[in-house]
Amino acid sequence: MSLAIDFCGIRFPDPFTLAASPATGTGEMVERAFDQGWTSAVLKTAAVEREDVKLVYPMIAGLDHEDKRLFGMENIDLISDRKLKDWETDIARLRKRHPGCIVISSMMASSKEDWQEAARRLEGAGAHLIECSFSCPHGMPERGMGAAIGQDPDLTERTATWVREAVKIPVVIKLTPNVTDIVLIARAVKRAGCAGVCAINTVKGLIGVDVETLRPIPSVAGYSTYGGYSGAAVKPVALKCVAEIAKGVETEISGVGGVYTWRDAVEFLAVGARNVQLCTAVMMWGYRIIEDLKEGLEFYIEGKGFASPADIVGRALPYITTHESLSRDHKPVAEIDPSKCLKDDLCHIACRDGGHQAIEVGEDRVPRVDAEKCVGCGLCTCVCPVKGCIALKERK
Numbered sequence: 565m566s567l568a569i570d571f572c573g574i575r576f577p578d579p580f581t582l583a584a585s586p587a588t589g590t591g592e593m594v595e596r597a598f599d600q601g602w603t604s605a606v607l608k609t610a611a612v613e614r615e616d617v618k619l620v621y622p623m624i625a626g627l628d629h630e631d632k633r634l635f636g637m638e639n640i641d642l643i644s645d646r647k648l649k650d651w652e653t654d655i656a657r658l659r660k661r662h663p664g665c666i667v668i669s670s671m672m673a674s675s676k677e678d679w680q681e682a683a684r685r686l687e688g689a690g691a692h693l694i695e696c697s698f699s700c701p702h703g704m705p706e707r708g709m710g711a712a713i714g715q716d717p718d719l720t721e722r723t724a725t726w727v728r729e730a731v732k733i734p735v736v737i738k739l740t741p742n743v744t745d746i747v748l749i750a751r752a753v754k755r756a757g758c759a760g761v762c763a764i765n766t767v768k769g770l771i772g773v774d775v776e777t778l779r780p781i782p783s784v785a786g787y788s789t790y791g792g793y794s795g796a797a798v799k800p801v802a803l804k805c806v807a808e809i810a811k812g813v814e815t816e817i818s819g820v821g822g823v824y825t826w827r828d829a830v831e832f833l834a835v836g837a838r839n840v841q842l843c844t845a846v847m848m849w850g851y852r853i854i855e856d857l858k859e860g861l862e863f864y865i866e867g868k869g870f871a872s873p874a875d876i877v878g879r880a881l882p883y884i885t886t887h888e889s890l891s892r893d894h895k896p897v898a899e900i901d902p903s904k905c906l907k908d909d910l911c912h913i914a915c916r917d918g919g920h921q922a923i924e925v926g927e928d929r930v931p932r933v934d935a936e937k938c939v940g941c942g943l944c945t946c947v948c949p950v951k952g953c954i955a956l957k958e959r960k
């Protein structure tokens with residue numbers, strides 16, 4: 565079956581795209597990714613030669629959670645320090661050697677002339693689509709770049725218009741989640757006449773402090789700065805942004821943030837994305853994950869009786885509503901399957917100290933739910949290590 569889906573007027577062979585990142589840092593890397601099954605990539609953000617980009621090292625730090633390493637990642641990377649002319653050469657080569665693949669150029673600039681020059685040159689080199697980063701949380705605000713644009717609807721509309729006017733290929737604007745209302749920014753992109761948006765870039769954060777030295781990390785000669793947080797931890801933020809844009813603006817959306825598996829991708833499609841990008845998962849597990857992504861999505865689509873990924877797009881949206889319109893008559897109750905219970909007391913402890921004291925443990929250590937006290941909050945279903953052992957059921 566085909567996983568092809570249209571995004572911004574271009575037929576993508578499948579919805580998975582490598583996001584602008586170190587994983588797309590050179591044409592040679594993207595060629596390797598294409599050889600391993602990726603069919604589209606956003607090249608690392610580039611700028612005209614006038615922008616002198618000086619990177620800092622280390623630029624990456626990870627957030628571990630209990631025994632899970634790299635639950636989240638923070639970077640203080642900037643855009644590519646390669647020359648635009650080198651990217652032009654790479655794009656031309658990618659187009660020639662991988663004619664079936666989609667090459668998206670990401671760019672950033674600090675003046676109208678530079679935005680337009682870069683866009684024209686990238687189009688001239690053969691890019692199928694241009695993605696403009698209005699969204700790096702730490703990258704060069706002193707030059708009016710990055711999130712400095714994407715946090716302001718007027719600057720967004722003005723800058724997006726410059727780029728859209730300069731080229732014939734579709735233009736997508738990559739948005740920052742670090743705003744009060746992302747829909748206002750997406751509307752500005754729409755007013756500028758761009759083909760779509762990409763949501764989200766990284767979430768601005770401070771990933772940690774080394775408790776031995778009491779210095780923030782990543783430590784660049786003893787100092788650090790706020791950076792861009794990505795990976796599994798940001799998926800809920802990204803899904804929310806995509807859903808809000810899909811419900812609030814008629815535009816095409818590429819969803820990105822915390823996608824690791826085909827299941828994550830299905831969620832992004834279900835909240836309105838037509839394309840799904842991956843960065844941190846690839847930096848962690850390598851290009852090879854594309855095999856599982858494509859196979860898993862194919863299997864899912866067939867199993868559900870859908871014809872293509874487009875059938876999933878927006879399916880969850882009608883069910884996202886306001887808090888006030890949620891039913892107050894729905895009163896579920898927790899039910900424990902004793903045959904699956906590990907007798908580890910976790911549900912009892914959580915319910916006792918974080919819930920409604922509705923789970924008691926008897927001498928046999930099997931937890932029992934007091935339906936009178938249980939409000940069906942759902943906490944026990946989340947803390948139980950055995951999936952499916954505790955479920956919320958309709959009250960009899």
Ligand SMILES: Cc1cc2nc3c(=O)[nH]c(=O)nc-3n(C[C@H](O)[C@H](O)[C@H](O)COP(=O)(O)O)c2cc1C
Binds near residue numbers: 638697766
């Ligand atoms: C080290 C690193 C470098 C990145 N560089 C860029 C970049 O040059 N341009 C850009 O638009 N986004 C950049 N991003 C953001 C990613 O493309 C992506 O939007 C973000 O990491 C969220 O997706 P993820 O959770 O799959 O990583 C970078 C992310 C990381 C981790």
